[in-house]
Amino acid sequence: MSQDEYFSVHAHLKINVEVLGETEHVPSDVEFGREIPLAFRIASQCGDLDNSVEKEIQVLAHEDGHALAKFLQAQNEKINLLLGFMLSQQDDPTIRYQTETFGASSLTFIAKQAFQKGQHVRLKLFLENPPSAIYCYGSVYGCKEKNGKYAVGVKYIRLQEDDRDVLIRAALHQQQKLLRQRALERNN
Template identity: 55%
Template sequence: MNQDEYFSVHAGLTINVEPLPEHFELPDDPTFIREIPPLFRVASECSELEHNAEKALQQESKSMNRTLLDYLAAQNHKMNLLLSFVLAQQDDPAFRQITQTFGASQLTYLSQQPMTAGSQVRLKLFLENPPAAVYCYASVQNCQPAGDDTFEVTLHYSRLQEEDRDLLIRAALHIQQKLLRQRAMQRNDNQ
């Protein structure tokens, strides 16, 4: 699938955008993998383990004891809360931004500073569901005035692990499902 084929959702994720020097060269894949902070790797692995466990539990849930399922869900929720708290410590207020849209190929956010198309940034995305964080590089694809001395910046991921792309897809799908449920409830309320 071409990266441009991924859809984006309107959602406000906390991100850190660290502009890089003008002639910054992206690390090659092995160097990039070694550079990813250990906590981000752990979060990615935990999210993947949780996703696989959820699929297995869905298949076995009919034959399992409801009390056991509730207990496992509570334990999972506690672990997710702890993971979210620890990941929040990686958020640097000096680089903090909030997305307008995000997807598995790009994101947009409003910035007080204009950015030059083609420039590189180091990027951290903090996901709520699944609870995880993504460390990657992105390039400025577009920067347009948005009024009130702000600029809408579009970042296109330039170094991103495939597992993290899957996380972004799942996070976007979760938000999309949530929006669809809200619309269905509004329709039912209006009838």
């Protein structure tokens, strides 16, 4: 599947966007793998572990192990709270923005200043569901003025495949949330 085939959803994620300096470059795949901060690696590994045992916990909950499943779920929530706190320490308020849309291939955000097409940026994305954070690089593909501010589009150019999967799950979660909300509005 090419990157252009992923859909985007309208949702507000907290992100950090840092423009690369003149002496900086987008790292190679190998350099990128080494550069990812430890907190983001841990978040990715925790997310992988959550996904691998989620179905087993659900099966356990439906069988006689309801109390054990409830205990395991509580432990998982505690770990997610600690992970969320650890990741919040990675957020830099001086370069914080909020997405308008995001998907597994690109995102858009609103900025007070214009970004240049082709400009390379270092990104940190902070997700609530699934609870995670993603470290990646992107390239500005567009910047349009919008009500005195700028809508900036960024295409990912260095992103781990596991993190792309997390973005797909997050986008699907947002889409399901929207569909449930519309169903409730129709019923009222």
